[in-house]
Amino acid sequence: MTTLTKTEDAAAPTGSDSFLSVRDLHVKFSTEDGVVNAVNGLSFDLERGKTLGIVGESGSGKSVTNLTVLGLHNPKSTTVEGDILLDGVNLTHAPESQLESLRGNKMSMIFQDALTALSPYYTVGRQISEPFRKHTGASKKEARDRAIEMLTKVGIPQPTLRVDDYPHQFSGGMRQRAMIAMSLVCNPDLLIADEPTTALDVTVQAQILDLLKDLQQEFGSAIIMITHDLGVVANMADDLLVMYAGRAVERGSVREVLKSPQHPYTWGLLGSMPRLNSSVDEPLMPIPGSPPSLLNPPSGCAFHPRCAFTGDVGGDACVSSRPGLPDGRGSACHLTAEQKQQVFIEKIQPRLG
Ligand code: SF4
Numbered sequence: 346m347t348t349l350t351k352t353e354d355a356a357a358p359t360g361s362d363s364f365l366s367v368r369d370l371h372v373k374f375s376t377e378d379g380v381v382n383a384v385n386g387l388s389f390d391l392e393r394g395k396t397l398g399i400v401g402e403s404g405s406g407k408s409v410t411n412l413t414v415l416g417l418h419n420p421k422s423t424t425v426e427g428d429i430l431l432d433g434v435n436l437t438h439a440p441e442s443q444l445e446s447l448r449g450n451k452m453s454m455i456f457q458d459a460l461t462a463l464s465p466y467y468t469v470g471r472q473i474s475e476p477f478r479k480h481t482g483a484s485k486k487e488a489r490d491r492a493i494e495m496l497t498k499v500g501i502p503q504p505t506l507r508v509d510d511y512p513h514q515f516s517g518g519m520r521q522r523a524m525i526a527m528s529l530v531c532n533p534d535l536l537i538a539d540e541p542t543t544a545l546d547v548t549v550q551a552q553i554l555d556l557l558k559d560l561q562q563e564f565g566s567a568i569i570m571i572t573h574d575l576g577v578v579a580n581m582a583d584d585l586l587v588m589y590a591g592r593a594v595e596r597g598s599v600r601e602v603l604k605s606p607q608h609p610y611t612w613g614l615l616g617s618m619p620r621l622n623s624s625v626d627e628p629l630m631p632i633p634g635s636p637p638s639l640l641n642p643p644s645g646c647a648f649h650p651r652c653a654f655t656g657d658v659g660g661d662a663c664v665s666s667r668p669g670l671p672d673g674r675g676s677a678c679h680l681t682a683e684q685k686q687q688v689f690i691e692k693i694q695p696r697l698g
Contacts, residue, residue, distance in 0.1 A: 356482035363390035363430075364567050365414070369511060370427035372406070372413050372591075376557050379647030381639045383409040385591040387427075393534060394511055394561065396568040397407045398577060398582030398599065402615065404636045406591035407571045409584035410535045414569075415454055416444035431535065450480040453533035457540040459520035462693055469496070469523045479531045498563075499556060516617040518549035525556065532564050555581050575618055579603055587611050587676075590637050590647035597674035607685045612693045646679065 369667040372384040384406040391397045399407040412418055416436060426620065429436040431452065436444065462473055467505040473495055474488035481674035483491065489508065496504035499522040512520055515518050528536060538557065554577065561568055570581050578585055578599060585602045587595040587610065595608040606612055616630030634651040637643050641652055658679040670677040680688065 364393045364432055365391040365569075366428075366430040367410070367414070368428040368430070370410065370413065370429065371425070372409050372418065373424045375422050375424075376640075379640045381589055382642065383414070383639055385592075387477065387593055388586075389493055389586055389596070391535075391567045391569065391592070393567050394565045395584070396561070396570055396582045397564055398570045398572065398578035398585045399588060400572055400578060401583065401588035402408075402573065402592075402632075402636050404639065405588040406639075407588050408539055410588075411454070411539060411569055411571055415452060415537065416441070417448075417454075444593055446480070447591050449476040449529045449533070451533055452535040452537070453528040453531070455521075455525055455528045455536065455538040455541045457543050459517070460512065462524055463520060465528075468509050468511055469515065470510075472512075473508075473523065473527045473530050473695065476527065478586055480531050483627040490527070491530060495530050496523070498529075498560065499523070499526045500552075501526075517547055518552070521545060521553055522556065523551070525560070529560055529564060531568075535569070536561075536566045537569045537571070540573070542577065543568075543572075543574070550577075555579065566640070573614075575614060587614070590642050591639055592647070592677065594648070594678070595676040596670070601674055605686075605689065606676075606693075607689070608678050609654050609680075609684075610646075611676070612689065613651075616693070617698055646677070654680060654688060 367390075368388050370387045371385055374381040374383060376481070385625050387406070387410060389397065401407050409418070413425055414436065416439070418425065418626060425437055427437065431667070434443075434447075445482060448650055463469070470489060470492040473492040477491050478485070478488040493504045493508050496508055501507050502508055507515070512523070515523060542553050545553065557568065558581065560566070568581070572578060572579065582599045585596065585599045586593050588604070588653055589610050595602060595606065595611050602611065603615075606615060610632070613630070613632035617632060632651055637647055637650070643665045645662070646652070646668055652663065655663040662679045666679070668677045668679045671684070676685070678685065
């Protein structure tokens with residue numbers, strides 16, 4: 346299984362055997378309004394062939410983390426501290442030329458919206474074959490054959506004809522498949538999928554997720570699946586990281602986190618998900634309030650302005666002191682293990698069904 350074994354405050358690279366090892370990552374942006382602390386002390390590990398789900402609301406830092414792993418942040422306005430080790434190479438200190446040769450080759454990304462990620466001016470085949478030519482030195486003919494092979498793998502009908510189509514000639518689901526073909530054309534060891542199925546209907550969504558699983562088995566890629574949809578995570582991931590306000594607040598295997606979630610924010614995410622077995626008039630349980638400004642995050646536990654359980658902790662601990670995330674399975678919350686279990690069983694589980 347994917348290992349998530351170090352504390353979020355781990356200070357230095359550990360020489361972990363993981364394929365991807367993120368250690369004490371901090372990402373800050375300078376804006377006209379001040380400094381945005383987008384990611385604060387994040388650490389995780391990911392092994393080859395495994396999938397890590399990262400969930401959280403907009404602004405939780407999940408997408409920024411992964412753009413930083415790929416080196417796609419703006420170096421002029423962004424400060425990155427900590428270590429990102431990919432197969433032993435420290436990406437935080439790598440020159441742009443090295444990152445460029447790794448992107449598309451060793452690491453690749455599937456974006457949420459294929460229509461904007463694919464260029465309307467080039468054929469689908471050209472957009473799949475170009476990175477292959479660039480990274481392997483293949484001839485035009487070899488690269489075109491490879492594009493047809495990839496379109497076949499992702500289930501595009503008549504690939505020898507459709508390879509010459511432009512993106513607007515593909516349906517939404519086919520464009521998403523074409524983007525997956527483009528991302529996997531060089532057999533990347535790390536694939537980052539940012540809400541890869543959000544824009545698709547549920548049938549196509551299920552097909553795309555099955556396709557990703559099949560391709561992962563074939564290529565042995567490690568996958569980071571960024572999503573706000575815990576259903577997608579349950580289907581795809583081995584392990585789960587829940588992020589809030591730029592920090593990890595809960596982690597563990599998907600089974601552990603979904604079966605016995607420990608953090609009030611995770612309870613909120615689960616409660617706000619529609620369920621198939623609920624009656625049509627049963628209301629969802631939205632998390633009150635909105636995510637905090639990362640220009641000036643709340644003191645103590647950043648979730649405290651939205652949390653219904655500060656009274657169970659007592660005193661002002663939630664407001665004055667930030668809870669740490671323990672090693673391995675755990676959550677960053679001042680409630681005791683017994684309180685978490687009791688609150689979950691008595692107040693949350695009955696509402697989740
Ligand atoms: Fe809620 Fe306090 Fe736990 Fe934060 S530390 S999640 S505010 S109970």
